[in-house]
Amino acid sequence: MLDANIIRTQPETIRQMLTDRNKDTKVLDMFLSADSEWRALTDENNRLRKVRNEVSVQISKMDGKEKEAKVIEMRDVSERIKNNDATMAELDLTREDCLLNIPNIPHSSVPIGKDSTENVLVRECGAKRKFDFTPKQHWEIAEALDIIDFDRGVKVAGSGFYCLKGDGARLERALINFFLDTHAEQGYTEVFPPVVVNKAALTGTGQYPNLKDDMYYLERDEMFLNPTAEVPITNLLMDEILDKEQLPILYTAYLPSFRREVGKHADTKGIIRVHEFNKVEMVRFVHPETSYDVLEDLRKDAEDLITALGLPYRVLLLCTGDMSFACSKCYDIELHAPANDVWLEASSCSNFTDFQARRARIKFRPEPHLKSEFIHTLNGSGLALPRTMVAILENYQNKDGTVTVPEVLRRYMGGKEIVG
RNA sequence: GCCGAGAUAGUCUAGCCCGGUACGGCGCGAGCCUGGAAAGCUCGUGGGAUCUUCCCUCGGGAGUUCGAAUCUCCCUCUCGGCGCCA
Numbered sequence: 001m002l003d004a005n006i007i008r009t010q011p012e013t014i015r016q017m018l019t020d021r022n023k024d025t026k027v028l029d030m031f032l033s034a035d036s037e038w039r040a041l042t043d044e045n046n047r048l049r050k051v052r053n054e055v056s057v058q059i060s061k062m063d064g065k066e067k068e069a070k071v072i073e074m075r076d077v078s079e080r081i082k083n084n085d086a087t088m089a090e091l092d093l094t095r096e097d098c099l100l101n102i103p104n105i106p107h108s109s110v111p112i113g114k115d116s117t118e119n120v121l122v123r124e125c126g127a128k129r130k131f132d133f134t135p136k137q138h139w140e141i142a143e144a145l146d147i148i149d150f151d152r153g154v155k156v157a158g159s160g161f162y163c164l165k166g167d168g169a170r171l172e173r174a175l176i177n178f179f180l181d182t183h184a185e186q187g188y189t190e191v192f193p194p195v196v197v198n199k200a201a202l203t204g205t206g207q208y209p210n211l212k213d214d215m216y217y218l219e220r221d222e223m224f225l226n227p228t229a230e231v232p233i234t235n236l237l238m239d240e241i242l243d244k245e246q247l248p249i250l251y252t253a254y255l256p257s258f259r260r261e262v263g264k265h266a267d268t269k270g271i272i273r274v275h276e277f278n279k280v281e282m283v284r285f286v287h288p289e290t291s292y293d294v295l296e297d298l299r300k301d302a303e304d305l306i307t308a309l310g311l312p313y314r315v316l317l318l319c320t321g322d323m324s325f326a327c328s329k330c331y332d333i334e335l336h337a338p339a340n341d342v343w344l345e346a347s348s349c350s351n352f353t354d355f356q357a358r359r360a361r362i363k364f365r366p367e368p369h370l371k372s373e374f375i376h377t378l379n380g381s382g383l384a385l386p387r388t389m390v391a392i393l394e395n396y397q398n399k400d401g402t403v404t405v406p407e408v409l410r411r412y413m414g415g416k417e418i419v420g
Numbered sequence: 421g422c423c424g425a426g427a428u429a430g431u432c433u434a435g436c437c438c439g440g441u442a443c444g445g446c447g448c449g450a451g452c453c454u455g456g457a458a459a460g461c462u463c464g465u466g467g468g469a470u471c472u473u474c475c476c477u478c479g480g481g482a483g484u485u486c487g488a489a490u491c492u493c494c495c496u497c498u499c500g501g502c503g504c505c506a
Contacts, residue, residue: 039470042468042475042476043469043470043475045475046474046475046476049476050474052487053475053487055487056487057487059487060440060486067486070486071485071486072486073486074486074487075485241430365448368465369450369465
């Protein structure tokens with residue numbers, strides 16, 4: 001969330017930001033009115049409390065009629081405080097609710113635009129694969145090789161779930177290991193957090209409340225299935241104050257992710273959009289001054305994986321209208337899938353500035369005697385597995401229906417060069 | 421699932437029975453002292469505000485009271501013990 005002071009002192013900046021993000025400005029006006037009323041009442045209650053505090057001490061030294069009179073007088077003061085508190089509690093709920101629903105302020109380098117059509121192409125790397133035969137769709141390849149079993153996945157879980165099998169399962173594991181090993185070399189510490197997360201964690205990174213309908217909810221235990229490893233990893237440091245020397249902290253994790261995909265397109269066949277998918281995630285906790293430079297590093301960490309896999313890809317800088325709620329700047333990295341000549345988002349690398357840190361209360365102390373400040377958080381996929389799998393199957397397919405294993409993965413596949 | 425013990429500031433802790441400005445140690449910082457340092461001494465070290473001052477803060481919430489860290493109730497988490505168990 002944003003610093004309430006910025007909203008109070010620069011409401012027009014926030015209004016413009018909401019417009020740039022293609023969002024309703026109602027939330028801002030609601031905040032401003034609830035906030036000013038809340039502040040006025042806070043002020044009044046502070047004065048009343050001061051009186052009560054002083055008189056309470058006096059009462060303790062009195063007795064008899066004098067004491068009785070004061071007690072009666074104070075009963076009234078306390079009653080007023082209590083009534084104000086009740087009103088303030090309501091106002092505070094509105095205030096908090098608004099704060100949790102105001103998105104992060106985009107960085108000045110972010111293009112203003114209404115939706116994904118106005119994202120900016122940063123670069124395209126690697127030539128699109130040319131075929132001397134008609135390339136097959138990834139699901140055709142996978143079914144023919146018996147490495148993905150769609151029907152049996154549906155049988156045990158439901159529509160939108162699938163089962164990897166044989167070399168498919170092994171290829172998945174090879175990719176996970178390759179990603180994690182590469183991130184270890186890039187300086188990340190591997191973690192393996194819980195797959196189930198609570199509301200506090202989801203609020204900390206910004207998925208709750210605005211994405212709550214897209215998550216699987218375990219009602220009986222008030223817990224959610226992890227929507228992205230960003231949530232458990234970032235919140236590992238919830239409510240902590242770090243020493244300056246501890247920064248930066250780099251974590252990576254492999255973790256299954258779950259999405260209900262309520263507005264799911266009917267035409268997404270195969271494994272491009274599924275309810276459960278594996279992902280390797282990178283999260284960085286950094287000094288505020290460095291975060292925009294770090295974003296470039298993070299993006300490079302993701303790109304390095306794709307380059308090593310030899311896949312054609314492109315990098316987009318998202319415009320204000322397409323950026324997600326919590327980030328101030330975001331790059332999407334998309335892999336080319338030749339069967340339909342489409343680009344598949346395999347990584348999203350974002351700077352959240354202090355937006356998540358403020359929600360999750362993650363701070364650092366610049367110097368031992370100075371006040372603590374919020375750190376900056378960043379994260380990026382490195383990478384999402386199913387879409388990487390699609391890109392590999394389609395780009396590395398051969399005329400005879402087999403698939404060549406990318407060289408960097410062979411050592412994770414027992415030296416295997418061909419699946420088929 | 422049952423029973424018990426806990427949760428106090430960056431950290432360790434006192435206060436709770438018996439309600440009246442949250443005690444102290446460590447760490448860190450500033451100052452005094454010193455040729456310089458150590459030691460010693462003084463002050464500071466959670467959040468907020470309209471900032472010489474004031475308000476809030478003792479795991480969270482509700483209640484009793486003029487007044488709650490302290491009393492009552494509900495909840496969360498941690499640590500033990502028992503039970504169940506891959």
